[in-house]
Amino acid sequence: MFRSVDRQLLATLPTPLEVGPVLDGGARLWVKRDDLTGLGGGGNKARKLEFLCGAAVAAGAGALLTVGAAQSNHCRMTAAAGAKLDLPVHLVLAGGNTGEAMGNQLLSTMFGAHLHFTGHGEADWEALEAARADVTDQLEREGLAPYAIPIGGSTPVGAAGYAHAFVELLDQCRSAAIDPTAIVFTSSSGGTHAGLLAGRAAVQAKGESVPAVIAVGVAKGVNIGQPDIVGLGNATLELLDNPARIDPADVEVDTRWIGADYAIPSSAGDAAVTWAARSGGWLVDRTYSGKGLSGLLGMAAEGRFGAADDVVFINTGGWPALFAPAGIPA
Ligand SMILES: Cc1ncc(COP(=O)(O)O)c(C=O)c1O
Structure with a gap:
């Protein structure tokens, strides 16, 4: 089909x-x-990530990058996918660094992801997406060839x-x-x-x-x-x-x-x-x-x-x- x-x-x-x-x-x-x-x-994000990571690997990406709420499940699972595929993962997150990660954020850290705290509100998806674009540019300039995934992986x-x-x-x-x-x-x-x-x-x-x-x-x-x-x-x-x-x-x-x-x-x-x-x-x-x-x-x-x-x-x-x-x- x-x-x-x-x-x-x-x-x-x-x-x-x-x-x-x-x-x-x-x-x-x-x-x-x-x-x-x-x-x-x-x-649910694991199902999306199978295809998103398929595309990333096929494109020869050197890193995965995505964005989400402070407690984003999508970010946590992207971090796990990167760990499994041996790709560095950068997460652009709402809110600030509390210094004491818990829940999804704690797991993202455990999976080895780099967290970028934006200070933006949880529901301010426009500002979060703009921050993702900035971090993508920065990683590209560093030669990391990131595969950027928009909020929720909804492509x-x-x-x-x-x-x-x-x-x-x-x-x-x-x-x-x-x-x-x-x-x-x-x-x-x-x-x-x-x-x-x-x-x-x-x-x-x-x-x-x-x-x-x-x-x-x-x-x-x-x-x-x-x-x-x-x-x-x-x-x-x-x-x-x-x-x-x-x-x-x-x-x-x-x-x-x-x-x-x-x-x-x-x-x-x-x-x-x-x-x-x-x-x-x-x-x-x-x-x-x-x-x-x-x-x-x-x-x-x-x-x-x-x-x-x-x-x-x-x-x-x-x-x-x-x-x-x-x-x-x-
Ligand atoms: C636990 C959970 N359920 C449902 C959804 C919604 O899925 P979608 O973003 O594809 O609408 C999300 C998205 O982050 C989620 O983390």
Whole structure:
């Protein structure tokens, strides 16, 4: 279905699909354990990094460089990928140097990454991207030949990881004899969403039934339509040489669960963090997967899913942030 493109095998795949409890309204919950992708503690970014690092190595890059929040999972996993591929990693981070790294930042340091603290706010992605461009220039001048990855790794190359993930998940659903109604997950930089929709379009074009793909937006950008999910997903399909295209009507972002802003915990998200821990021993965090799960639980409570439905939540990871200051709800 997809042309093979440069890839580095970094993740432990396929991740398990686990059955969970019955939701409000009677639907059966399933959890796709993308928190268990293996690389440097796991999470959704491992799938993107397989292709991003594939491109970096093919381009002869001498370093990896990316950008994110102080507790960026994407940065932590990029650091782990660099360790595995023997490439130096430079991380451009929001916030300042507290002198006592914890959670994802602690792990990034352990994986040997160089941290560049910008002092910028967590949600100021424009300033963070500008800082990434500056550090890229600096490393280029030093002759390091960095491969620069934008926030969240949400390029067509990165999103290819989730086009493949959609196919992997559907195969598992077929093996479990279920035909899910919906796949729900957390969206922040949009690449996971675009990749899943690319995979969905490719499978649908073969005449197979496909679930709805419902993104729960936890960052302002995706909640106002940035990036353009259809454009990103279609560019992913082009990269993978698949003629299917995404129907814009299939893009659904539930914007109601972000709370005050990106990376600011919400009460519904915190309730979901505790619910996950006590319902399945699952770890979800306050910035990403907890808010995403709060969206799924909220939709179920509103009656969106019925007793005949199977609903899949992709646990995209984020557990290391539980060990950052204020990582666990009080
Ligand atoms: C744990 C976790 N879940 C979900 C996401 C959202 O993925 P995307 O940036 O592809 O929208 C992220 C992104 O950083 C994440 O770290």
